Amino acid sequence: MNQPHNPQQVLRVENLSIELPPGADRSHAVQGISLDVYKGEILCVIGESGSGKSVLSAAIMGDYAKGLRHSEGVIDFLGNDICRMDEKTLRQLRGNRIAMIFQEPMAALNPAIRIGQQVEEIFDIHAPNMPAAERRERMLALLDSTQLPDPPRIANSFPHQLSGGQCQRVVIAMALAMNPDLLIADEPTTALDVTTQAQVLKLVRDLRGRGQHGILFITHDFGVVAEIADRIAVMEGGVLVEIGERDQVLNAPRHPYTRKLIAAVPALHPELHAPSADGEMALRIEHLTKTYNVGGRSVQALKDVSLELPRGKTLAIVGESGSGKSTLVKAAIRLVDSDSGHVWVGDTDFLALRGKALATNRRRIQMIFQDPYGSLNPRHRVGDIIARAARLRGLSAKDAWAEAGDLLEQVGLKRDALERKPRQFSGGQRQRIGIARALAMRPEVLIADESVSALDVSVQQQVLELLAELQQRLNLSILFITHDLRVAAQISDYIAVMHQGEVVEYGSAEQVLLRPQNTYTQTLLAAAPGASAMPSVPVAPESTVTEPPRLLRPHAR
Template identity: 45%
Template structure:
């Protein structure tokens, strides 16, 4: 084993919440060697991201940090901000969990990557910065980088924005890359490409990687060693193969047992019914500077009562755009969308408002979906207050019930979104979407930010709620194992069109289209030996 690059000893982080002090990390110790990938895994709120952000001084003023973290002998804890500014981006780079919030909405992505180079590589000319930016965008497989370099963050899909974040982090060839859920928003093919990029970076520069993830397939593929955290404590540290073969801690065993895998057992199909949602020959086009972009190209699909239809495909394939079109948040250039027999294009404003009351939505980005100035209780209770005129104790009780159903304490209703981890915010978004007992649920990557144990709980919750409420569900996801565990039928999208549609067994077990086959081949397996064999093939 090479000499340590990062040595963390007795790291402790506490947050002041009103008059209370809440421990987030309680005496964590671990070592990251040069050229090594060390994975931090655990439930949302276990202290993974807090531990990493404490290393680069990015925690809020309400945090108190103690202990030691030495980067090649330099103490990071308590380092003056004037010195830390030179460490961040140059020696340590961070890929944040939420690229939408991390990127500045008023500057192009080319300008933002160039700004990193201007700050840390001042000797580079403008032309050199431009060429380096294009090189980085090509390296992370961003489509049409010569055009995209002039794009703004809102013009990118979630996966494309994450690739820009990774390009920015790699720009100065850092010694240590902290990757906080770097592939959360990516479909499986792009995820594999991004992991390949990170591997090539490591081989070229010897960069060490501190990988924070809830995806045990990514752990099996990337990690050399694993640190398992729970409630701020280190439960287990082991070599990756040893961890998967013979986990020692009970909590680690629970995590591995909760990992969804392809090949779920057969289950009864929902009874035939009139479609709750019918999309017919849908076309969505956007005007851009040089013409028109067709985001959705002639898509038709139906979802019946108690049925879940999964939309899978690459980032930018049009999955989320279809969901937005159903909600009236994206233009219908051609075709029709019918909900419960009502064509929303020809319906009156009152009729559309009434039908939208029966639609629940879980957006891909819970941070952007929740009002940062409202408590999570107010966010969950708002649909109940507006549509059902619920007030007082009844509203408080219902909000508490919804929080507990998504595995959050009812007492957290008074907290604000910034006081929750990414996975916890996603659970709040799910609770809000379920508040009105919808007949149609549009779930856009609803478990992408959740660790495997909470993901299993939420998936079971969705099953129970669908059995009780019999809602139809359009489930947008890049996780094929989750789709297999939850959905009845699967529609595979590629470049705006559906290339394969059928039952989950036929599509996932015996795919006919070449693109579907590529998706399945790229899906990470929670088995280090299988991942090594796949890469060697």
């Protein structure tokens, strides 16, 4: 723990309870919460969706969503109870003594105002008498302190001209403008790529090292917690179930829920079993290229991509935003036209098909989409959604409905789900419905496009285990698109790493994760949060290494 010898307590939450409106699934959003934060430390509050962690962080800012009511307890900030403050006092506090770093930097910034002006507005509100020259000088110093390159250029830019990581640094600079005593970071790295996330986490650690702020860091990611926390508070169902030093909570958790969450985190280096390289190829992508015209210039999204997926195996495509992995999927299933190349499903060149032949063969490749909420029609019953896919194979309405019930049972849901609407299910249950719909087409290849990224860690684990079970039972071939190396490590037989439209590394999961040849792959692995601090499973012996599929294996660049 990195607290100084005589730390100053900046926040004390004691027996805090916040009531939910009548008719909610429980009586309180948070109940009986007690915790404290000191200057020079990071307290990470971790929990899944609905745990109450965001309600807690908002309450510390004196902000309650509609229908919520403070019913009991104290939020003591440097000797003053926030629960008793009026709105005028709270406005003077927010952004001044207590500052928030938000999850979505693009939503936190005004798209029509230059960055420098947005930072200076903090001084307009909280230091209106500050001279203009001093405001600009401090604004540039703040941008520089968050390690943004060329602060004058950044100050003159609009948000859309910056990357996600740069926008998040701007939001951090704005939070630091008045040198607050307490920083609340609400999932600030969730929307960032792994290398950008690593840079932002380093910045947060640097802020802790200055000793001027107490930091309350809200997250659902135990990898992030392992990387930055001094202490950890675990929330479940609005209740604080465990709090303690980082190493104690990670390595000797006391509460069953904490143990369950940690066990559900995929290991970056799991016990890997090298797959056989022999057998039939379910999917072959040969020399696929795709170019877009953007603002009058050509951008090559795919550069001569070649990959193979053996039947009954899983190939994970790993890469950051803009790497080309989503374009690869769209080109492979003909959602966008490619410039050149071939996509073989068995012995059929998918890109050469036209008309009825294309329609007939489309069922051989099916998608599980990223968003379990947006990918199902909210107006239709679940049974209709699945049965419609089955009827495309020529089944009668009666047989399709019966098969829909069978498929729901295969994915771990009850048959009575047939009559219900998607809104009546959780995110994990909706993703199971999406899998059942895809299976109704009897596909040879299943493409999962970031299909667990929107799910809590324990639900994510359940879906990954379901996919593995279905693959074994049905001999499915799975192309799994992800930015998360931990997920790739758990589910894949082979891994292809994409960067700027190219496959820069391709091999067995064991080979790529344990002995990466490409510097970009090495950078991704090094940037994975909590790689050294999370409990891990011993890896397989070196002697089990095999080569990836023989054909089209690109040279490591």
